[in-house]
Amino acid sequence: MTTPARLDRALIRVSGPDGRRFLNNVLTQELDRLDQAGVLYAALLTPQGKVLADMLLWAQPNGGVLIDVDPARAPDLARRLGMYKLRANAAIAPFEGAVLVSDSPFEGARPDPRLPALGWRAIHGGAAPDGGADYDAKRIALGVPDLARDAAPDEVFALEALLEELNGVDFQKGCFVGQENVSRMKRRATTRKKFCPIVFDGPPPAQGTPVMAGAAELGSVRGGIAGRAIALLRLDRALQAEAPLTAEGRPVQLAPPPWLILPQREQG
Numbered sequence: 001m002t003t004p005a006r007l008d009r010a011l012i013r014v015s016g017p018d019g020r021r022f023l024n025n026v027l028t029q030e031l032d033r034l035d036q037a038g039v040l041y042a043a044l045l046t047p048q049g050k051v052l053a054d055m056l057l058w059a060q061p062n063g064g065v066l067i068d069v070d071p072a073r074a075p076d077l078a079r080r081l082g083m084y085k086l087r088a089n090a091a092i093a094p095f096e097g098a099v100l101v102s103d104s105p106f107e108g109a110r111p112d113p114r115l116p117a118l119g120w121r122a123i124h125g126g127a128a129p130d131g132g133a134d135y136d137a138k139r140i141a142l143g144v145p146d147l148a149r150d151a152a153p154d155e156v157f158a159l160e161a162l163l164e165e166l167n168g169v170d171f172q173k174g175c176f177v178g179q180e181n182v183s184r185m186k187r188r189a190t191t192r193k194k195f196c197p198i199v200f201d202g203p204p205p206a207q208g209t210p211v212m213a214g215a216a217e218l219g220s221v222r223g224g225i226a227g228r229a230i231a232l233l234r235l236d237r238a239l240q241a242e243a244p245l246t247a248e249g250r251p252v253q254l255a256p257p258p259w260l261i262l263p264q265r266e267q268g
Contacts, residue, residue: 005131010074045178070148150222214243
């Protein structure tokens with residue numbers, strides 16, 4: 001992706017005097033930082049702290065916000081935001097535009113706020129070649145899950161989804177939906193299940209294939225490419241497993257990136 005390529009994304013525009021305020025009350029990110037940052041990574045959680053949709057937030061003129069989200073999650077996200085809006089003076093509507101990505105800077109682009117190695121990203125109205133396959137291969141190689149493909153809505157808690165590592169939650173801000181459980185898991189270091197890359201020989205196991213340590217099931221494979229996949233695992237048990245890890249009867253190995261916060265090893 002040396003030249004900008006298009007991703008399959010949906011855009012939702014939130015505008016009006018109260019737009020950012022109401023978003024700030026429900027999303028995991030602090031929107032007071034949006035103008036300076038240009039783009040932030042955030043999520044909408046259930047009250048229990050599980051991810052309903054993750055997204056990138058783009059600063060727009062006059063306090064507006066563009067939400068960059070997977071198309072499969074966009075309708076439900078817009079519906080839920082409409083419910084949370086209540087009497088706020090804000091409008092929520094689809095926006096026509098294209099999300100472009102590249103390995104190199106280009107006009108109007110910003111570094112991906114999750115991980116600089118993911119490259120540069122911008123919103124433009126012009127046409128561009130499809131870059132989805134190359135981008136997916138890159139993020140899987142880096143160990144970054146796509147929560148719209150690698151998890152079902154309301155399946156994983158925010159910290160299991162790597163929102164802490166990927167700058168998707170502001171622990172210093174005021175309340176947001178699900179904050180109590182997110183803060184508790186952070187404070188008590190109780191996140192045991194996480195996304196983590198695995199490596200193997202040959203094509204990836206089918207999505208949903210169990211990852212085993214002997215007879216014990218530790219989790220399952222999610223998206224993958226040849227030689228590498230993202231898995232959702234009881235990572236504490238996987239790190240301490242005495243039996244070799246397998247999927248589809250094939251040997252697999254953990255390949256956690258250096259930025260992944262590993263569960264604390266149990267003592268004794």
